[in-house]
Amino acid sequence: MQLTLKVWRQKNGNAQGRFEHHNIEAEEHMSFLEMLDVLNEKLISEKKEPVAFEHDCREGICGACSMVINGRPHGPQTGTTTCQLHMRAYKSGDTITIEPFRANSFPVIKDLVVDRSSFDRIIQAGGYISVNTGQAPDGNTIPVEKDQASDAFDSATCIGCGACVAACPNGSAMLFTSAKVNHLEQLPQGKVEHNRRVKDMVKQMDKEGFGKCSNVGACSVECPKEISVENIAALNRHYLSSVFVKK
Numbered sequence: 001m002q003l004t005l006k007v008w009r010q011k012n013g014n015a016q017g018r019f020e021h022h023n024i025e026a027e028e029h030m031s032f033l034e035m036l037d038v039l040n041e042k043l044i045s046e047k048k049e050p051v052a053f054e055h056d057c058r059e060g061i062c063g064a065c066s067m068v069i070n071g072r073p074h075g076p077q078t079g080t081t082t083c084q085l086h087m088r089a090y091k092s093g094d095t096i097t098i099e100p101f102r103a104n105s106f107p108v109i110k111d112l113v114v115d116r117s118s119f120d121r122i123i124q125a126g127g128y129i130s131v132n133t134g135q136a137p138d139g140n141t142i143p144v145e146k147d148q149a150s151d152a153f154d155s156a157t158c159i160g161c162g163a164c165v166a167a168c169p170n171g172s173a174m175l176f177t178s179a180k181v182n183h184l185e186q187l188p189q190g191k192v193e194h195n196r197r198v199k200d201m202v203k204q205m206d207k208e209g210f211g212k213c214s215n216v217g218a219c220s221v222e223c224p225k226e227i228s229v230e231n232i233a234a235l236n237r238h239y240l241s242s243v244f245v246k247k
Contacts, residue, residue, distance in 0.1 A: 001026055001092035005039060007051055008099045013107045013115075019097075028088040032075065033058060033065060035087055036098075052111035060084040060224065063161030067112045068099040073163035073222045081161065081224045101166035105173070105209045118208040119160050119176060125204035126197035127180040129189050142188050152186035155179040157225040164219035164227075170211030175219040177205050178235035179227050185238065195242040202239055 003024055010017030024042060026035045033055050040050035056064040065082040069075040075085040090096065098112065106114040144152075156179075164175040181198055184190030190197075213232055220229045 001028060001087065001090070003035075003087075003090065003092070004095040006095060006097040007039075007112075009051070009111055010100075010108050012110055017108070026087050028086070030087045031058070031083055032069070032085040032087065033083050052109075052113050054113050055083060058083040061159060063159035063224075066101055066114070066116070066161050066163065066166070068101060068166060070097050073101065073166040074161070074224050078221070079224055079226050081159075084224075101162055103162070103165045103171040103210075105171060106162060106165060114162075116160070116162050118210070119162065119173070121208060122173065122177055122201055122204045123160075123180060126193070126200040127184070129184060129193065131189060131192055144187060148186045152183050155183035155186070155227065155231055158183075158223075158227055159225060161224060163222045163224060165210065167218040167222035168211065168213075169216060169218070170214055172213045172219070173205050173208070173210040174213040174232045174235065175223065175227060175229065177201055178231035181238060182231050182234050185234075194238070198235070198238045198242045202235075 003026055005022045005024060006019050007022060008017055009020050022039055022042070024035070024039050026038060030038070033053070036051060036053055043050050053067060054064040056062040058065070060081040060083060063081070066073070067082055069082065069085070074080060074082045076089060077085055100106075100108050100112045100114050103114075105118045106116055109115050158176060158179040160176060162176070165171055165173050181201060184197065185194050215229075215232075217229055220227060
């Protein structure tokens with residue numbers, strides 16, 4: 001299949017970016033990242049600088065393969081990361097526009113690579129359990145209701161890719177933050193520090209410059225793990241409650 005790629009190139013965060021057009025030949029069984037590998041092999045053979053893009057597991061787990069494809073984070077398919085998107089989703093003759101995530105809190109490092117360390121700092125603000133539990137307890141020692149365990153697991157599927165931020169017109173990180181808060185809030189071990197966690201993580205989120213949530217809902221639609229916006233509603237309730245509770 002013959003494709004025309006419109007790829008964003010930017011030397012660094014301070015440089016002015018631009019789109020480059022490239023014509024390549026790909027096969028439908030290739031993943032999207034394998035197609036970019038083909039592009040880079042072509043550029044290297046032409047003595048040109050390859051396109052910088054992030055990847056790690058290529059199994060839809062790590063969230064590193066973050067890019068906007070034809071205006072949608074991770075591309076046209078729902079519940080799919082960029083690395084799990086295959087070229088059979090396109091047809092010969094298509095033009096594909098590839099950009100980095102656009103958000104003030106995700107500054108461009110180079111080409112399609114952005115700095116998402118702001119997510120790490122939100123986690124560091126309280127997305128953990130610091131209680132000393134000693135040795136690992138038996139799995140059935142602390143009973144957890146099935147509904148709570150399921151909710152916690154659904155929230156824990158967040159891979160921190162940042163698609164929610166890229167999809168939001170306000171650049172909000174509420175879906176990411178709420179998923180991390182609600183994951184731990186559902187478990188007995190996480191309830192001990194719950195009120196402090198909510199306030200500290202929301203405070204850090206605001207400090208990083210993420211926008212406010214206006215309930216557009218695009219975050220959940222573009223999330224590769226299809227995390228529900230109900231997490232955001234729960235976070236709002238938790239935050240209001242924590243304000244009136246002393247540490």
